[in-house]
Amino acid sequence: MKSGIFAALLLVAMSASGAFAQGAPIKLADVAELSGGGATVGNNWKNGIDLAIEEINAKGGLLGRKLEVTHADSQSNPGVARAQVQKALDNEPYVLLGPGYSGSVKVTSPLAAEAGITQIMGGEAAELTQGGNKFLFRTSFGQQSSMPKVAKYVNDELKAKSVAIVWVNNDFGKGGRDVMTKEFAKYNIKVAADISTEAGQADFAADVSKIKAAAPDAVFIYLNEEESARILKELKRQAIAVPLVGETTLVGQKVVELAGDAANGARGHVGLTTDAPVDLVKAFREKFVKKYNYVPDHNGLKGYLAIYMVKATTEKMGKVDAKKFADTLHGLTIKAASEPGILMDVTFDEKGDIDRQGFLVEIVEGKQVVKQVLPKLN
Amino acid sequence: MTVKGKYLRIALGIVVIGALIIVPMNFNRYGLYILSQWAVMTIAAMGLNLTLGYAGQVSLAQGAFVGIGAYAAAIMTTQGMPLIAALSVAVVLCFAIGWILGYPALRVQHHYLAFVTLAFSTLAFLVFRNEDWLTKGIYGISNIPRPNVMGFATNRPLPFYYFCLGSLGIVSLAMWWLIRSPWGRAFIALRENPVRALSLGIDTRRYTLMAFAIGSALGGVAGTLYAPLTQYIDPVPFNLSLSLDLLMMVIVGGSGFFFGPFLGAMIAVLLPEWLRFTQGYYLMLYAVAVMLLLIYSPTGILGILDRYLAARRTKAASALRAVTKSKLETAS
């Protein structure tokens, strides 16, 4: 009798907690650069996240539970990022998303690791994943894996003996420039001009005339989209005819839109691009444009992918378990065939770096043309 | 009335200090971080309040001094030196640079002085960013340790908050002493009427330079706390906008009032946090709030209080006069 009541109570309690588990949303926390110098980065990231969550929730959620995300603004300032991540962690999220600036990642990743919460971020600086942090994951290639591909291309295909490097003087640009300089040294390619520029710079006349004076075989450009467009215009104006090589930010659709004709001939390595010749990516782009009325840059893709990383990992575990999340994601391969949201097959290694297909593209008559597909390593 | 007012003020002070010590005990890490940030910014704003509020010298470079202090702390403590050593270096360095920056104030005033200091602020940012060998440039310096204070580790948020609060307490006492001392009086004279001050034997040059140097040194003190607070610094937070923020704190709180920086820093640090529930609108609302406040009271929050007290005093005085008058009338 007594045990009967007890069993009944237990049953009620269990079903209640079960119902609770069924109904309670899964909390995710995003801290991103929604204002300040990185606002474009952060807002793309945020929009990508929101789009993915909307899709998943529309299809019944993750393991039957809705996803819920809070967005917090880091003001592109590491000190504020730290406060907001602290706040997010105090609420014990399932997974922490962001930030996008490498400096902000550096200041926040020890906090997430200490709390045992997985952090999926947008930073690309090489050193982020070198510190042995077991809870930190990228959403795109780190510079240590994308830059060697560009350097190889400059050496093998362009046969350049000297290059000019133009970079934007923030952590993104400086990071790329430093890795690139080392790579060029390996191929004995001379850096004929090393030109730093400011974020938001409008006038590239002096920079381009420096390139002109250095007369390199190729120019490596590592700027944000808007500045890329401006320097392309100026390069055209000063009639510099050598190959222009860069990364996603030189050959994206946005740059073509802003630079017009001047973008023709620019080429580069693209890890993540809405212009990739992949049907799923094209579909993503359409959905994004429909919802937000503009074409996202690679940060939009990163945010979108971050959510599908959460989905795939959770489904792999079969339950919502924050403690086991990072372990599960390490070494995980997510196939686009089984999880279309991941867009392209991807593998995460023990450091949290990713392995994925990449592309070498060139702008031809205002369109990205894929010249070479760089296969996934394993 | 004044005696009663005095007791009231002491009681209020004790309540506020007690609250600052006791209430945060069960705050989460985020709350403690924000409060620590408030304490640090208050110290920097107090420095600017001395230069601007008391001595009347406009400076748009306070953020640069916070940066100098933060870099001194970051560079030295990551090399294994104690924070107190970094603090001494920061104070001496900021004092000296502040002194030099004061020289233009002897030639030009007001907006021109603002422009010179503004230029200095941006130059400092460029140095932080470009001199990789010293500051690690745009990559910043990470893993800045938190200090041990008299044998207590301050790694956890609560002890570190008390460390910041304690520092704020010490700085406040020192500032209170300074303001009450003949120096404080000389600073006010410098602001109100430099020509008259000069004729009273006040060496306005030396006091001007001192106001800059001491104010800047306090910026350095704030910086040496900022570095272990965030445990990572890069040049971006120390650009011109920090100087402008600090200026905003001083003006919004009430320039030239002792407690102005406390309130100003509260508005600048806490108000955006309170408004965060409005998501994308929070900075907009913050900006609107600051504008409305300044339109309502261009002398800041304490300006409102000051006006209220002045009005009450006038009312009391006229009431007193009325009483005396009626007494006279009844007597006659």
Add this chain to the structure above:
Amino acid sequence: MSNLLDLLVAGLATGAIYALVAVGFTLLWQTSQTINFAQGEFVMLPAFLMLALMHAGAPFWLAIILGILLSLLLLGLGFKLLLVDPMLRHGVLPLAIATMALAIGMKEAVKQFFSAEASPFPSIVPAGDISILGRVVSLQSLGVLALAIAVVIGLTALLNRTSIGHQMQATAQNPTVARIIGVPVERMILLTFLINAFLVALASLLITPIYLAKFSSGEVLGQAAFIAAIVGGFNQVRGAIAGGLLIGVVDNLAAAYVSTQYRAAVPLVLLIVIILFRPQGLLGRPEERTV
């Protein structure tokens, strides 16, 4: 040598942009001691007003006209009545702080209600380059330069030839005396705010195709214009033009011959030197009035 000429031409083109923004700066200072920290954002906003109108279906020419009218209303009348008037008599600083807050508010509003993305903006000057003495210069830059010169000539003519101009000058030099001799000081001050609003709208129209419409584009512009205004002379319209052109050229030469990392430092050092040794600026007159 040919390189140097290229740099000079490019510097003048950028300098013309700074100059155009700096003119309004000096106007506001002269008549009402307003240091407008939101001047860069004032240039950013009209382009977005016009874009919004175009999105609503207005043709480009109509969007321009309505955009300019809205700018006059918001950035001229609204700015003066709502922000400047209540604070003016409390000195320069609180108002300067309020304009900083205004700058934050404007940036955030554009970001929130429009986009954080940069948008291209149609150009009223045909895109394309033209060759002058063998240097390739974009027509847009020439358009900006031409407008900047036209503005100076126009404003100088207005100030020196017309009775309204004389009244404005009297207001700027000594409002108390001006009031006594019957100048409608209030109306003159309002007029300068409207002129400033008109100028920023024009500047926006010409600059945005080059700079792109972006919520943050005012930051760089505002600071450059600020420095230009001081270097040239804070109280002279032609000083602002000279300062703008000078800063544009100096910036380019610094990037080419000093260091790209420290290019921003050179105009600032110039600024400090000028303030210390010629505080009225290169073309300014010494200030008679203490503030």
Add this chain to the structure above:
Amino acid sequence: MSAVLEVSDIKKSFGGIKAVDGVSFDVQEGEILGLIGPNGCGKSTLFNCILGQLMPTDGEVKVDGKVVTGLRPSELNRLGVSRTFQLLQVFPKLSVRENLILAGQEHQGNMMSRLLGPSDAGLTATADQMIGFFKLDHLATEAAGGLSYGQQKLLDAAMAFMGGPRLVLLDEPAGGVNLTMLGDLKERLTAINREKRATFVVIEHNMEFVMSLCTRVMVMAEGKLLAMGTPAEVRANPAVIEAYLGH
């Protein structure tokens, strides 16, 4: 008796206009010297040249036999030369007592002791004495800005005496002061002159005031010294009458 102030051949011109054109005079210890002259005759410019506010174009100023030309006003003040201004120059936000302490503090100790020492620089007693002397007793803690004009004028004068000066230059002390206050002021100045052996130079337009206060009067016109003598002598001087009554 020795000369406290010796002024020799002071000249000051502003862009070709000679505001002061070669003025020389001595002031003896304990004397009250009046300086009168029509508006724009260079009185205030002369004052400013003596006091270091302006650098004279030519000439020399000696205090107690020591050359002080070109010294800054603050340095001069600490040598015992004090002044008041034509317009009221008290610090309105400070209390009456604070104003007086401020006026005397730089004469006490050094920079260090003024920072670390007592907040009143040990001057409360002296200030209160001065307050008593100038009959401002009940106002010690009031903000100076709240005082009546005449009271502020008294405070302004009192401030000039806080540093225990050897020489005080008063620029129109009677300007705008009502008759009762004027009597007070004159009486106080005479008393302080007598008791403290302080030497005065007074610029004043109020003839009555000058003639009754001063022991000697000096008249300036168009930047030059026109006449010098006892009040009675000056009053009788035809050149002075000419200058004042015009042509």
